Structures are given as C-alpha cells and as structure tokens.
Amino acid sequence: MIKSWMVIGGVTFIVALASNFITPGDTRWxxxxxxxxxLTFEAAIPLVWTVIFICGAWSAYxxxxxxxxxxxxxxxxGLYLLLEIVTIAYNPAMLRLRSLKVxxxxxxIGFIIGVILTLAVLPVSGWAALLLVPYLLWSPIGTYTTKExxxxxxxxx
Numbered sequence: 001m002i003k004s005w006m007v008i009g010g011v012t013f014i015v016a017l018a019s020n021f022i023t024p025g026d027t028r029w030x031x032x033x034x035x036x037x038x039l040t041f042e043a044a045i046p047l048v049w050t051v052i053f054i055c056g057a058w059s060a061y062x063x064x065x066x067x068x069x070x071x072x073x074x075x076x077x078g079l080y081l082l083l084e085i086v087t088i089a090y091n092p093a094m095l096r097l098r099s100l101k102v103x104x105x106x107x108x109i110g111f112i113i114g115v116i117l118t119l120a121v122l123p124v125s126g127w128a129a130l131l132l133v134p135y136l137l138w139s140p141i142g143t144y145t146t147k148e149x150x151x152x153x154x155x156x157x
Contacts, residue, residue, distance in 0.1 A: 004068065005061045012057045012084060019088045026095035033100075034152040039145060052134045056080065059121065059131035066124050076124070079117045083135075086110045090142075100150040101157050107143030114139055 035042070060080045067073045087110045094103030114135045122129040150157040 021092045036148045055131040059128040062128040103146040111139040
C-alpha cells in the first residue's frame with residue numbers, strides 16, 4: 001500500500017522539477033545582474049529552499065493524517081499545492097521573462113498564500129502550522145532581495 005507521506009513527497013518532488021525549465025541563457029542573464037552588497041548567503045539559498053520544501057511536505061503530511069480524505073483536508077492540500085506551484089514558478093517565470101518585477105510579484109503572492117495556508121492549517125495542527133514558519137520567514141527575504149536587485153538593475157526590472 002502506498003503511504004500518504006510517499007504521495008505527498010512524490011508530488012512535492014515532481015512539482016519541484018518544474019523549476020528546471022530554464023535555459024543557459026536565462027541563467028547567464030541572472031548571473032550578470034548586480035546584487036546587493038549584503039547578499040553574502042547566495043550559495044546557501046538552494047539548501048534553505050530544500051529545508052523549506054521538506055518542512056512544507058511534512059506539514060502537509062501531518063494535516064492529511066489528522067483527517068484523511070475529507071473535503072476540508074483536500075482543500076488544504078490544494079493550498080499546499082498552489083503554494084508550491086507559485087514558489088516554483090518564481091525562477092522559470094522571472095528568468096524566462098527576464099524581469100525582476102515578475103520575481104518580486106510572484107514572491108509576494110507566495111507569501112500571501114503562505115499566510116493563508118498557515119492560518120488554514122493552524123486549527124488542525126499547531127505543529128503543521130509551525131513547519132510553515134520557515135517559508136513565512138524566508139519568502140519575504142527572497143522577495144526583498146529581488147526587489148533590491150530591481151533597484152540595482154533598473155534596465156532588468
């Protein structure tokens with residue numbers, strides 16, 4: 001029998017693969033942009049997001065296990081999926097469109113969805129809501145960083 005954690009982890013992994021829909025030209029464009037002087041942690045960003053996605057999947061697992069298969073649980077799972085899709089869309093959309101403004105907008109939308117999801121999950125499980133806190137803390141940092149990059153690279157905003 002397939003366990004719920006396997007399905008949740010599998011969906012998380014499959015959606016995350018969509019972040020690979022970028023070309024070398026897209027990457028070159030982004031690498032050529034000027035960054036804020038305080039952005040010294042860029043190499044750690046992939047690790048940070050990996051931890052955040054693991055926390056999100058774990059949160060979804062907790063919520064699913066509390067009331068598996070109910071309409072309310074499916075709606076919450078839809079919010080988890082929407083949040084991941086929006087979060088994953090940040091890189092391909094911003095890079096493909098070569099627009100830091102698009103990245104900033106997607107980041108802000110993701111944060112709003114993250115707040116809504118956390119509030120929707122809180123009545124079900126405090127632990128599940130707590131596991132979403134890393135997203136709520138990091139998402140504004142990424143959004144702010146992209147906004148600052150827009151200021152430093154107005155031609156690519």
